[in-house]
Amino acid sequence: MKSRNHTTMFKVIISVLCWVLIWALFSHSTIVSQSLLPPPEKVLLRMVEIGFIHSHIVTGMFETFSWVVFSWIIGLLVSLFIGALSIKCRWVNYFLSILFIGGRALPSVIAVPLFAAIMGIERASAAACSIFLVMCYSESSFRESLNAISKSRKAIKSALALSLKHEFIFIVLPGAARTWRAIAVQSFGIALVVMVAGEMILSFSNSVGDDVAQMMWLLKMVDLYAIVGWLVIWAIVINCITSALPSVMEWPGQRILAQLGKNKHSTMEANVHVK
Amino acid sequence: MLNVDNLEVRIGGRVLKDSVSFHLKEGEAIRVAGANGAGKSTLLKTLLAGSVKPVKGVSFNIHATLGKTIAYFPQAWGDTIFPWLNTWDNILIGTLKSDNHYELYAKEKLGNLAFQFFPGDLAIESDTKCDPIWDLIIEKFKKHDITKLSGGQQQKIVLLRTLACNPKLMILDEPYRDLDYQSTNALNDYLQDMLDDGCSLLYVSHQDIGITPSEIVNMD
Numbered sequence: 001m002k003s004r005n006h007t008t009m010f011k012v013i014i015s016v017l018c019w020v021l022i023w024a025l026f027s028h029s030t031i032v033s034q035s036l037l038p039p040p041e042k043v044l045l046r047m048v049e050i051g052f053i054h055s056h057i058v059t060g061m062f063e064t065f066s067w068v069v070f071s072w073i074i075g076l077l078v079s080l081f082i083g084a085l086s087i088k089c090r091w092v093n094y095f096l097s098i099l100f101i102g103g104r105a106l107p108s109v110i111a112v113p114l115f116a117a118i119m120g121i122e123r124a125s126a127a128a129c130s131i132f133l134v135m136c137y138s139e140s141s142f143r144e145s146l147n148a149i150s151k152s153r154k155a156i157k158s159a160l161a162l163s164l165k166h167e168f169i170f171i172v173l174p175g176a177a178r179t180w181r182a183i184a185v186q187s188f189g190i191a192l193v194v195m196v197a198g199e200m201i202l203s204f205s206n207s208v209g210d211d212v213a214q215m216m217w218l219l220k221m222v223d224l225y226a227i228v229g230w231l232v233i234w235a236i237v238i239n240c241i242t243s244a245l246p247s248v249m250e251w252p253g254q255r256i257l258a259q260l261g262k263n264k265h266s267t268m269e270a271n272v273h274v275k
Numbered sequence: 276m277l278n279v280d281n282l283e284v285r286i287g288g289r290v291l292k293d294s295v296s297f298h299l300k301e302g303e304a305i306r307v308a309g310a311n312g313a314g315k316s317t318l319l320k321t322l323l324a325g326s327v328k329p330v331k332g333v334s335f336n337i338h339a340t341l342g343k344t345i346a347y348f349p350q351a352w353g354d355t356i357f358p359w360l361n362t363w364d365n366i367l368i369g370t371l372k373s374d375n376h377y378e379l380y381a382k383e384k385l386g387n388l389a390f391q392f393f394p395g396d397l398a399i400e401s402d403t404k405c406d407p408i409w410d411l412i413i414e415k416f417k418k419h420d421i422t423k424l425s426g427g428q429q430q431k432i433v434l435l436r437t438l439a440c441n442p443k444l445m446i447l448d449e450p451y452r453d454l455d456y457q458s459t460n461a462l463n464d465y466l467q468d469m470l471d472d473g474c475s476l477l478y479v480s481h482q483d484i485g486i487t488p489s490e491i492v493n494m495d
Contacts, residue, residue: 170357254360
């Protein structure tokens with residue numbers, strides 16, 4: 001498993017380096033103007049400039065990411081609740097599915113102003129829009145996943161007659177880990193895109209979205225790319241943390257079985273004595 | 276061991292068979308036969324469901340009496356695989372319900388069955404003196420990702436897990452379905468050994484196998 005992770009990481013690093021190389025080639029050649037595509041070294045230097053970090057990253061990025069993480073977690077929790085409710089009450093599923101299909105068809109540039117018109121030009125409007133769209137994309141995955149957990153719980157219960165504690169450790173937690181793997185990255189991406197789009201559209205001060213919009217209009221491409229670079233770095237950090245979560249969920253089961261294996265030799269000795 | 280009198284087998288609201296009766300004694304085997312959809316698997320599930328609510332027609336609650344010592348191999352065995360565990364842990368988890376999880380390692384017969392199930396993986400090393408037999412199996416299967424095994428190999432792993440709980444009653448639903456000729460013979464020999472040791476067997480199979488059942492329950 002570890003070697004597979006290393007291979008994946010190696011592949012990602014190689015592809016990132018390839019992209020940077022292509023970027024540098026385009027930027028230093030005369031194909032694309034440097035005012036539109038600044039060279040990567042210039043962008044990297046700007047990213048680590050103290051003044052730039054202080055004015056754009058420390059406050060704006062922190063605030064934006066706090067709201068993104070908040071909307072993401074609330075969106076997922078509500079989706080989980082609605083997914084579970086839909087299994088018990090079919091009509092909830094029929095009733096809400098139209099709304100969720102509509103939500104999935106709605107671009108954020110339309111959804112954010114709609115929420116702002118109802119709730120006012122506040123951060124809460126962008127957050128509510130973000131929560132709603134996270135729900136639209138995650139609820140069906142949660143429902144399917146809960147169905148799958150319930151099906152395998154039934155099958156394993158009759159075959160292995162596990163105790164309630166073991167059912168939770170060996171069926172429910174790993175099932176939740178599988179669901180998390182399937183939806184975490186996608187739903188976080190939705191929360192991030194909608195929140196930044198909301199900040200751009202509603203022009204919130206001290207926000208990544210507003211900074212990006214201003215740099216774009218002023219054609220300050222080095223600053224624009226530097227902000228996007230930081231955005232990507234933070235998104236990668238959060239995705240790395242979330243990708244570690246499934247292993248944490250599977251750990252108790254693996255620990256129980258490892259413990260059984262550890263005691264093997266002492267038992268073998270005991271059997272020999274009995275003989 | 277297990278007395279069933281006038282058991283009604285139904286799925287949903289539909290009655291598949293209104294009266295099934297058989298008496299399974301220690302060391303005996305009973306085969307359940309019938310066409311597809313006749314209710315063979317449902318009969319086994321009905322018996323096992325006795326752990327939840329008493330079933331009309333069964334003289335005692337089999338799970339309450341034999342719960343920890345029933346080995347049940349379901350027809351949809353694929354649903355019972357743990358893809359996030361390695362192959363060895365998929366076998367070991369079968370011992371969780373036994374009082375003594377470590378009895379598994381004392382079972383040389385089951386170890387031999389594993390050797391015969393996986394001759395390509397285990398037989399060569401078996402020539403080198405390896406004592407106890409489970410050391411080699413553990414070493415090999417710990418490295419295997421169960422999802423990378425073929426359907427037949429996965430079925431053998433589920434069979435080993437099913438039989439790892441030191442059973443007194445084996446309820447097997449089409450255990451031979453995807454097995455090759457050699458594995459079928461190996462399983463036959465193992466089951467016959469278990470019957471000789473006083474274990475009982477209730478199984479569903481479409482074909483006659485090496486075991487001679489004391490009774491055939493026809494679901495048609």
